[in-house]
Amino acid sequence: MDVEAVISRVLQRIKPTEEERVFVEELMREIGKLAREAIKELGLNVKPHFVGSLAKDTYLAGDHDVDLFLAFPLETPLEELREKGLKLGKAIAEKLDSYEIAYAEHPYVRAKYRGVSVDLVPCYDVKTWRDVRTAVDRSILHTRWVNENIKGRNDEVRLLKRFLKGIKAYGSEIYVRGFSGYLAEILVIKYGSFIEVLRKADFILRQKVIDPENWLRREPEIAMKTVKREVEEDKPLIVIDPVDPRRNVSSNLSWEKYGVFYFKSGEFLQKPSVEFFFPPVATRGNYADELRRKGTHLLTVLFERPKLVDDILLPQLEKSARGFEKALEREGFRVFGRNYGYSGGKAFIMLEVDRLERPAVKVHPGPEFFTERGRDFYRKNERVWLVGKRLYAEKRVVQDILDVLFALIEKNQVSLGKNLREAVKDADFLVDYVPGQLEGEAYLFLSRKKDSLKG
């Protein structure tokens, strides 16, 4: 299939239908009206602004969460903004179907209306980046900038977003570290089309800095500071925010996700296919076969999933998985890979290790021999020798990997996410076996299909 045919097939699935458009527009009109009413009832000087992909008309078919930002005058004190913002959010939500309070930098109201999720977020009514006071304030500026510059290329953005989703590189959440929607919009605006962005995957990386609004000329000092900071942190890409020279839009983008985009772009251009956008569900295999084939072993730590949002839970699971890996490596086991996640009410950490038993002795490096600690070490150890000026001793150790782990956990020598410590103490430790609902996960992990660039 050629590129045009693939694109047209994909657009059929991701472009909202006329019917959906009408629904979305009506929804926004209604919510806008209800918001203005509530503002009036509370006697507030607040401007409601729709932001996000609905407001920019870059949403994918079927994916239409509403973001309504409630912009308070700049002179409002922060405390007042928090308090009145939440009150106003609730007042609006009362007119919708249902709601709950969610927490980001500030609390905000997450409501439901006609089956759609509606976020009601208080912010400042900023006119320029110099006014920005809270993390969400830029959203109104972003929406305005995209709408002024997109010039009808909305479907190109839709294609790029769906492509990034298909290759698992979409989302700027800390546990994803991929491309944000705003970044996708900027790239399309800068390079003209979905295909042009893909063609430039190598060029973009080499060019390193993208500066659509010429901040490096208009505000050289501030913009250079941004570039220097991000270069020092070795970011793959620096996209100076068109609405704020202090910010790198792709600050959260990881090398891994750029790498996926890099290879998949090349492959798509060589051999276009709908599968890049809508990958087939990975073929499931048998994890036990995979273990036999590889001659490795699977250790799974399974525990109650703490009631935490993904933004908190997933980074802690990642930290803990790394902690287990380091502890085992220190003890002489080799860790080939780590994996984590949750399924139902259970959280899990998986480690692929080279063996389940180590020798009964360990070579333990000690201090230099002529020190106080050296003389102690010499006294305390039976089998002790020198390599250069350093003492070494042979120590008896437990052999079984689970005994090793239990002792480490007991002595708090595994670095764990702070909200997981208690849960891990009551965890089940499974060896070369996982319960039914994790069989697929274990297979994807062990076969490396989970993080493989080649699916």
Place this chain on the structure above:
Amino acid sequence: MDVEAVISRVLQRIKPTEEERVFVEELMREIGKLAREAIKELGLNVKPHFVGSLAKDTYLAGDHDVDLFLAFPLETPLEELREKGLKLGKAIAEKLDSYEIAYAEHPYVRAKYRGVSVDLVPCYDVKTWRDVRTAVDRSILHTRWVNENIKGRNDEVRLLKRFLKGIKAYGSEIYVRGFSGYLAEILVIKYGSFIEVLRKADFILRQKVIDPENWLRREPEIAMKTVKREVEEDKPLIVIDPVDPRRNVSSNLSWEKYGVFYFKSGEFLQKPSVEFFFPPVATRGNYADELRRKGTHLLTVLFERPKLVDDILLPQLEKSARGFEKALEREGFRVFGRNYGYSGGKAFIMLEVDRLERPAVKVHPGPEFFTERGRDFYRKNERVWLVGKRLYAEKRVVQDILDVLFALIEKNQVSLGKNLREAVKDADFLVDYVPGQLEGEAYLFLSRKKDSLKG
């Protein structure tokens, strides 16, 4: 037993008897006479000098090799010294019982006379360090300096030498790197007695520089250069040669051997015993039991012993043992210890490893993804993923340790001593088994009795 009693017992065994003294003196007189005759017959202007422990009267009972140095005038060209020196050596040896030619910096004659080994070594008749031209020229100066300074403490030197032998720290050969006889003599002259040297084991290390002839005052520039050079090379001790400010007498002394001396000195002073001087033969155990106890495995490379002197063979065996260790570690095996040596006509290298099989896959780190090599690596590998900007791939590998080793040797990826390469290609590789004559060696190695500080 108190120190005095131990010392007196040891002296009984190491001090030459009156009978032995008479024999040695007569031997030197005779050989000296024969040498002078030969010099006369050849019409040479050469002075014969006895050097070494016989000439200094610091030899141990029963250990009386004769060193006769043949000192040529300084104006003799080096070529002439080599040629005439060898000729003279042969002429003297003809008057003794038998001889052969040995090779150091220059060839020399090694003769036998009345059951004693007699080295006949040509050198220059140097009066001062400024005259020194070959490595052996200093010996005459060393002998003279010791004889002028020892002041009757010859038995103290004998005690220190025997103590160093007992704790396996004696000998400055490159494959021992312990204390030379001359170093032992200097230490006794400097600190007054065997016991005082032991008491100063910590002090000597901290003081770092010993300069009995005050070279740092007399030749500050040259002596400081020596100190700086040796400090940079992180030597445990710097003893400026009393007869040559350019030389560190303890230049070959390793931290390991100083460490042994350090701990054993302290232990001897706390609990004196004859066993420090004459250690009991290590109790022999069963190496197979040791392997079971430790949960480790023994790999032995056994091959024809190349016809090389220890000075050449042993360093090459050490290098090869290290080469095997590095190669195996690179391939995912852990090496707990290495050992080498020869026994009869066979040379061997032993490696204690953590296991005999590894998993069937290996995680192979690749280049950065956005390079030419990165794109190649991506193309060539099936299971490939990113960690940061670096590509990784999973590769299938052979599992058995012998298959791994054979492949490495085949591809010349084990760093071996240059004279051993061919022999290793025809070697036997033994797993958890050694032939009868190596059973004791294997036990001493695996039980760490061989290099243990605690015997």
